[in-house]
Amino acid sequence: MEMVVSAVAGDLINRLMSFLISKYKSEEQLEEKMKRLQDLLIRAHMIVEEAEVRYITNSKMLLQLKKLVEVMYQGYHVLDTIKYRTLCSSSADESEVSSSNINELSFTTCIEHLCTKNCTPNIHGLQITLDNLESTISNMKEFVLLLGGCERMFRRPYDSYVYIDNFMFGRHVEKQLVINILQQENIPPFAPAVLPIIGGSRVGKKTLVAHVCNNEKVRSKFSSILHVRGENIWRIAREVGPVRSLVMVEFTTDVDEEDWLKFYSSVKQMGRGSKIIIISKIAKLSRFGTVKPVRLDALSHEEYSYLFKVLAFGGTNPEEHPQLAVIAEDLAVALGGSLITANVCADMMRKNQNVHFWISIFKNYRNVVRKSFSVFREHPKNLMDQDHPIDITRLASSSWALPSSATFRLMPPHTEVDDSKTELPKVMVGDLIAGSAILPREEFELVSWESRIPPYKRFVNFATCCDEEPISQHHTASAGKKRKRLDK
Template identity: 45%
Template sequence: MEVAISAVTGELVSRFVSLLINKYHSGRAYSEEKQLKRLQQLLLRARTVVEEADGRYITNSGMLEQLNMLAEAMYRGYWALGAYSYRSLQQTPLEEEQQVSNSSPKRFCTVHGIARKNKATYHVDLQGVLESLEDVVASMTEFIVLLGGCDRMLRRPYDAYLYSDNIMFGRHVEKQKLLNFVLHHGAPGGAPAVLPIIGGPAVGKRTLVAHVCKDERVSSQYSSILHLNGDSICTIADHGSLLSGKVLVVVELVSDVDEEAWGKFCSTMGSMDRGSKVIIVSRYKNSEKLGTVKPIFLNTLPYEEFSYLFKTLAFGSVDPTQHPQLARIADELAREMQSDFSLVATNLLADVMRRNLSLQFWLSLLSRVRRFVERNFSMFGEHPQLLVQRRHQIDVSDFVMHPASQLRILPSCAAASSQTQVTEERAFLPKVRLRDLLVDPGIRPRGDFNVVSWESRLPPYASFVHFVPNGAPGVAEETPLPGRKRKSI
């Protein structure tokens, strides 16, 4: 009898525990479903406010801080929403990726901590992200009211196309600060106001300036907008008398500027009409001392924001949520590229991915990028992006997967302008897009040729052209190239 009672009791307890577990899981699923719906609603509201703010002139510094907080919370929310959609895929490794990696004829050892990125995990704190976004959105009431009183930017249809297709992405606060300087800031005593914009290579300094200079108010307020480099600032003294009205001068510094030459330049600017201004574009922090106002620092985009940009470029008009496996690969690639690669490389890779939304192809690109980094670390001891900045050769054999021979690129110096200057004898060499080499390595020309890593789709069609010598492995691996010496920042 006692045995029967014990058995019945055990069965009842087991069923009760099972019922509690089922109710817990069903309740949790329902709760997460509500959280996802709420997150989508908040993201729509946040994006609406951010886009509206991008279309108005904001001069209030407090509003700019609020806009920055809202944008950061919005990009975190979009990342969490995307990561949640492929969370179940994290339980198993990417078998296809493993197969692609193992099929490579030669593997290089992982060095300098690259493995830390290869096993990215996606723990999604949905509740935390939701609460953070709710708090920010709830505090936006005053911001929205004040935003309604800000003047609206006027854009013609072509300007709007430029705005979206030329990838002036993010930088919401930096755009407003630069506009405020150009349109409203004045310097005492007739001296020109000078604003330094400082950031690493290819973080979007020139793009930011170009975007602001295209603004209708800016172009109408200045009689001339001049673009100079550090070597040509003295020439303005010879032609200053020919300039009339307010002048906006953009000076791009690729090295330390001579103090005497800078003083002469500022003296010439001071003799021009009151209200003339100077924008300095530089990657060197010591350029801060040349400014008369607080500089604008451009850093690498945060991971969540960079991932949003990368997926926007890679998927184009396709909804990433409909392709969770591809979205996961895009996030993996964003982790690889966010801090170590330039926006030029980002555009190149995303452009190739957008043309072939194949799971196997995207997995192949992920594997190629990792092998490309590992090979250059193994051969030269540095990340390929650092090698490019120093104009040191890089090996792209793994990236392009050329079957016949090694393929090495000698980067040209694009510091002075995004339109890379090539020597006269190289200007007539065959030219191939790196994008096309990625898809079909067999199109490689015989002998020396130029490779175009990226070119813009809009005027002035700026391009980044590099040299590929025939039999590039013959170049000594340790031979320093012109421009190798790095300047202290």
């Protein structure tokens, strides 16, 4: 009997030792891979930053740069996710989170029925990302060699900015494509070239164009730069003369073929080398282009998550606050890629880097997303892009003394400019969430965000506090009031 017990005990000890050795080796391999990934990311970012201050006219180099940027942000996403969640799980001090366990904050766990994609990469994902980054960097030798011969542009270094929202994040490839097209000669030379810039709602089309127009090469090439809305295109013929001009036209609806031909004929009086940029989310308008359109897609989740964390932490090192980093990562998933909401939330979070405060923002927005999915099966961002009102009651501060039947409705944006003539009272979104403003009991304007970068837009929505009612009816009534107000 003693021999049996001894044999069993010996077997258990051997298994335990094997398990511990295997676990130690696995952790050691993980650390080595993480360090390797971090080193590769430094090399990749070095190439990207140098490329962003050069004029790259080679289209294939731009394609290679775009690929490098994609795998670089994938690498940052994998590195941060594993690193911060590991730090959280190994942290002995859990008192800061109180009753809210950090593991319960995972967006995919909290609202698993709303998401079909798990954004938490595993060890296998780490190896795949590592291989992709190594392969991409190893193929950049010719790129780096040719980059040294590209003209350097004048630009202030990133370190001179206090916040990353003081300059356009990313989009260097698209910006360079637009600049290259504007520098080319027209074919035929007497007809203005037409460049369509097509992209979804609020992905940064006008921001991209504004930064292109601020480029020293573009400013020196064109004597006149005009920006008009589609409904006012007929006044361009009266405002431009026989000088080289750059005309940007923003279309919110499709244009009839005959109307476009009339407009295009009228602007041929502009000087030789003039250009027209079409800005729209309507893909069909690219048919009017004389050059290949530039398509502006939404940021990938990895790039969006990187941007959001940089905005939220500001000058704070995320490694010193791994719990906050995990919350920021999960909130980035919940935000669904909205740049405006990212700036709004990050601005508040940067000013109050407290775990409880960040959790409250995450939970409030998660509740808004849940409500949106339960009623419309759509994310709030998608509803807003479709000009549909959304219910933001659960985003408002719990300090508001509201009737149980009251709801806050956010209507589609009516303007993105500073319209000081509007008589409706204005409330900032941050004040709504913090509970630091007096809310009107009628329709008011909710100022989502005021951009710090060109074209310095204010993102404004109609909002109202009302009794519970079918949102489709409210949407119809609001649209009617809006049309009536515009017709006056």
